[in-house]
Amino acid sequence: MSLILRRFASTSILPPTIRQLLSPSHVVPPTPIEVNGWVKSIRRQKNVSFAVITDGSERKGLQTVFVHANESESGNLSLAKRLTNGACVRLSGQLCDSPGKGQVRELRVEAGDVLGECDPEEYPIQKQSLPVEYLRDKCHLRARTDHGAAMLRLRDRLAGQLHGFFKDQGFISTNTPILTSNDCEGAGETFRISSLSSPIPDPRLSEFFTQPSYLTVSSQLHLEALATSLSRVYTLSPCFRAEPSQTSRHLAEFWMLEAEWAFVDNVEGLCAFVEGSMKDILRSSFGPGADGGEDVEVLWKGGDEARRGALEEAGKEDKKWERMSYDEAIKELSKHNEQTSGRSFQFKPEWGKGLQSEHEKWLAEHLVKGPVFVTDYPASLKPFYMRSNSSSCSPHGPTVACFDLLVPHIGELAGGSLREERLTHLTAAIEKHGLKKEDYEWYLELRKFGGAPHGGFGLGFERLISWVGAIENVRECIAMPRWAGRMLL
């Protein structure tokens, strides 16, 4: 398990957040402080009122106490009366140990003001649990719910955890182009761009870049170029797919973690690395010592104990994740299909065909009961750049040195491969896939001049959030989701 020490704080320029005020290491000042935030809840009694104030920095908020037992405290009473859920307030008073249960510290309010009112009749964010669909329609306010805020903090924390992990492993974070002239997967489901400033918006007739340009579907080819110089590179970057799909696992705009490194020459090396990075994420989120358990708590809401235990278990150093070849996977799937007389799957498992979502889930959830790397898929199912295995690898046909990481409840979380570094093999693969060699001259040059064995992987960041946060749909794993037919704001 990795030891984490936080970077020493820079000099604070802004006043402490509520998270900082509640931190055991925060020294409570003897003089009154000022706290800003939004009213999360309010409870009025005869002589005293309580309001929980949140600033989004942590999950619980700060309890504030308005004593109004006698006339000299009538200011507190009238202030407390003006508070409504969602109102923005600035309060000052003494921070002190709380005698009550449920919080360590509280603020004894001495003065304050409502900075922004919030009419409780009209406010779209009510205290009770709101339907997912309703909140999607209100996505500019969605971050104000406990779940929405916890998800955003989880994104922040996991992104930071990944940056730390890659740094420790000697990787350099890079930014690859979003606008590109090539289509990494050859899938055709890409967005095309045109310039508004051109009088004719038809992109066939006018090109800002003098050639057709698309939104990237993957940074991989560009990362490969950088890996032939910097050896180990990664990026956490937006990617786009113009798929009309309406599943719980697809977005038109999503963030992808992609890494590429030189001098790896076997699939096991790729799998071991991905396993290490994911275990680092799991250990930071589950079990004793997890420093990021707080938001996971909000998101799981108690939730499925067994499922959570399985994630804690999967994060353990000594628990090696399963590997199986595509050959073996098809064998297991076929066996199960026969045993259940074909009732288990809608699609019959067959060598040479892609694994369906139902197959992937069965492998991870039922057969392995945990994360599993499926390796060495048929070459015909995979893009041109994957490194071909020697033909002896499968009796059924040629395969490539690749893997998909399947996990319970999600299915495919990550996928990667060795890349074909042999110039003649790569040239042949480009031809075989019906691609134009002239479009890939630069890519071939990466091999021609000091080519290195290398490989990498991509991981959908929203799927990772979905996995760690037990969030049903990736539309709830990003602040402002976009999918076919839907783009608010």
Next chain:
Amino acid sequence: MSLILRRFASTSILPPTIRQLLSPSHVVPPTPIEVNGWVKSIRRQKNVSFAVITDGSERKGLQTVFVHANESESGNLSLAKRLTNGACVRLSGQLCDSPGKGQVRELRVEAGDVLGECDPEEYPIQKQSLPVEYLRDKCHLRARTDHGAAMLRLRDRLAGQLHGFFKDQGFISTNTPILTSNDCEGAGETFRISSLSSPIPDPRLSEFFTQPSYLTVSSQLHLEALATSLSRVYTLSPCFRAEPSQTSRHLAEFWMLEAEWAFVDNVEGLCAFVEGSMKDILRSSFGPGADGGEDVEVLWKGGDEARRGALEEAGKEDKKWERMSYDEAIKELSKHNEQTSGRSFQFKPEWGKGLQSEHEKWLAEHLVKGPVFVTDYPASLKPFYMRSNSSSCSPHGPTVACFDLLVPHIGELAGGSLREERLTHLTAAIEKHGLKKEDYEWYLELRKFGGAPHGGFGLGFERLISWVGAIENVRECIAMPRWAGRMLL
């Protein structure tokens, strides 16, 4: 100055990089190790050959020594003969203290292989300094030059430094949409997208999202939505401008750091924060204690001592950066213009007109001789969302609570403002700017329900790289630049 402690390393999954091998904290193993990389230079002598191997992890590379004094070492001789600049090699041998000058450790080669050859006649990356334009044409190989690799490592380090700074200040890193239905600046210079899967590529006739969609020019409006929940948010994200400009400061695709936070209610609060963040960057790069000076060294190549000294000076805690209002700036510019009988500037400085690049440079380079915040511009020059000052602020007309940060050699590095949080003021501003209120209903709701005083700024990441790295043109500040008419790869 902020104290920085590195996060303790995760268990290493990959073998050490050359940076790690050369680190004083690396314990040299008694047994032979394997080193992978590319040949940076080679020097053959009668009994011994030397090759410097780089893996891009640091600037100098590792010296490797091939002893071939007698026949039993003929393997070393034939290996050394096969090495050419740019070739990819795997070498094994004993890492040990170097008796030579210029390096602390070296590798005594015992065995090895050329993994990828590189024909020196054909290799586009020659040892001598190559023209900038030539390297732009070869941008898939540009990272193999010392300058290209150092720039990419600088990007990595400064991004990490910014993430650390914002975390310390209680900010949450977020991802805002790239595809959007609104145009933050109302500038019209946006890229529009269409879906390839539609049979008709004319975006007027077919919309993937059922409405026109654009590439974002700024994350600000979206960040504002998140700041009303999380209080302090930022993003380092790609932005797009379909400007046909061909200057050294503009790209069609660039990365922008944008931050937004609640409860700031004066421009000085914004300026102080931006100054703090930039000083953190400067101190990490210049002067004693800078942990990132290595790549700065490569990029500056000795360079202008005075200019470098000025950056070190600007980073000092007690050196407060200048502030001046737009009013004052116009006064100073006009005075200088008169004193030089109008010969100084192509454009006459005049209240109500924007500051030209020549004006900005004069203010920072000649008048202030350092970074300067120019504040409170005329409302007519700025977007609708900036908070209006009371009319008494300038005798010439209404102004808004904003700033531009101007620095020598770059001009505008960052810009920001308080945002109008008063519902009636904001509604009036939307009308005044000729915008449709119905497009901004969600934005108005951020004020209607618990609106908070808030503000923020944006900073061009490539301009920051240009400033710190003394790189002339932003096209050399990103791996694969895009500008009007140019999009390789």
